[in-house]
Amino acid sequence: MTPFPCQPQNTSFFQLLKQTPQLDGRDSRGKYHCIALVITGLTLALCCGRDGNLSSLHRHMANHFDDLCRVLQLTNQRVVSRPQLPRLLAKVNGIVFADLLFQRFGLVLTLQQQAWFALDGKELRGSIEPANKRGQACVSVVAHRGEAIAGQAYYNGTKESERPVATQLLADTGMHNQKITLDALHLIPLTIKTIHEKGGLYLVGLKANQQILYRPWVGSSSVKVADYDRADKPERGHGRIAQRSYSCFAMNRHPLALRWQTSGMQTLVRVVRVRQSLAGLELSRETSYFVSNALVNQQGQADELFDAVRQHWRIETMHHRRDVSLSEDRFRSSQAAVSRLLSNLRSIVLNVLGQDKVKNMVARMEEFADKFHVLLQFMTLKNVL
Template identity: 30%
Template sequence: MPASDRALLSGQCPGLAEYLAWVPDPRNRRGVRHSLTSLLMAAVLAGATSFTAVGEWVADAPPQVLAALGVRRDPLTRRFVPPDEATIRRVLEAVDADRLDAAVGSWLDARLHAAGQAAGHGRRRRRAVAVDGKAVRGTRHASADGQPVHLLAALDQRCGVVLGPVRVDGKTNEITRFAPLLEPLDLAGCVITADALHTQREHAEFLVTGKRAHYILVVKKNQPGLYAQVKNLPWRHIPVASRQHNRGHGRQEHCTLKAAAVAAGLAFPHAAQAICLTRQIRPLDGGRWRTVTVYAITSLDAHQATPAQLAAWIRDHWQIEALHHLRDVSYGEDASQIRTGSGPQAMAALRNLAIGILKTAGHASVAAACRHHARDATRTLETLGLRPA
């Protein structure tokens, strides 16, 4: 990686340069004229949603910003010669997007671990990571079968930061990409939450034995035997262990959770408790109550997690849907016309990196942070830890 990138990324984003160095440059070394890492980072922080927007941001950046970003000068005129849209497009469509995803996710994971250690949490709460998939709908027109690019991602529930996405192509599915997604991450002691698709025995063994983590997995009829076992437990005779009342997003909700020890009687690896979560939901403007019952299993026993914690982790799993909404609204991901090669996945990785940096820098609203950076190009340098030249 060029020295200019190392200088840029050694500020408020320590170690990022080393992680990004894992990603091979797809260009011929003889033809490399531009260092793209810092430019793309700065442009995405400013809210760039497409190759065109990135190129426009670079073209409009003032000289002191371009100098700080390490943009080359013409040897004769001494004027800055930033990369154009075509160069940016060509590189991102050819980059190894899986390596970029792994680098971004591993760096964000390491940064969150470092932040937790710096805070000196003696009795910090157990970390929770949600796993869920998302289709990039705008890419469906470019595929031969009309199917959009599908990405499986892991999200830190506490801070809403993506720790790593992987692409799910037409030759595989989310189940086969579960372990590759989580393998690079340090998950010791964490609890992993996932929907019913990932309630797989191989996943449970991988998490508990391979990663020394715990799981909370939803149980539905895709596992008919397991579903029957959990549903037929004597829930009517098991007392409610946790009650929660929530109001927001246009509705009111009453949740109750029951938990039963099943370590000796459930045919699923490392299962310690079965869970029955009942949600009563009604719109704030009135209407009838709707009742939803969700069953789940967990490797956490009653001494490792309280019922209230179990309920909170199940509820917070759906924060990953809020992230999907954020990427669609603030970054226009579903409407994106980037369809070729590694472009969709690479841009998604850069969006995740930008969101992670903005959230860990203390910005409560990513949309407001993008507008803040777009109004003054030098603010992106401040966030990245670089002074204007």
């Protein structure tokens, strides 16, 4: 069984936010604005393509405030002012909000039939201050099938590393026992050992800087016949033709170094990607390597790993949508809490609109921008309102 969206609950997401007092970090005195209403208003603004600028998001929320209150059956509410908005957002408990988000819009995981997920990080470029080269960064876990976001965590790129954040994210989301694809940054004993011991499968990039693994295994694969291989059909696009060929080799022919012996490594996967011009001239040839704890005894098992390599780039598609469709990189904020909260709201938009089988996400967002009442109906149907 593949992952699927959590089943709708009787309580709407707005009511869930409203009924969670731990979400609001403000002092109990002088609370003039409903924090659940503000979050919901911003989510609707994101669905209408108003991302990239907090003032634009605020204007949309203010322009449609009365309509939203009418649907939610709220009275005596007033719009938060533009100067007050970032201060209010900074008081939202990000950990509590993320738990509520993925409890409602996340994925149901099963141990019996595991699913493939990709893990990778992304810089929130709008959070980078002028004197720095790094800012806030987001680590996401995305389903290969459907591109639903199953979990997110954040870290400060100027002070922290992605590796421990990614390891903790897998633990917090319970995904150590699933099937995970990761890039070469996460080829460290702690991460892959934990996945292996929890009964999950990993497929991790292998690069030359991991010399203890790279030299013997890559060298061996260059002179031995692959246990299983596959050549995909050429793909035509962007004025060129690309073709991928895959091979996998058992890794039990040579002993592993001590630090890797508990990682469960079984298989080396080699991917060769050749790009040619339409005239047949070879433009580039790229060879990549991956290691996995999956034991391959038949072609079907090899094909699953080959497909997982290809599907890992689903997470890059998700990042592209965040940047192009939702303008994430254009959103500037010097407050980490605000950048992280808006990033989580984008995940709601991606997961909710990604379930829509009638129209693609861009078409839906354009319709919502023109017809706000359609958005209200859609979000009510999805149990957001």
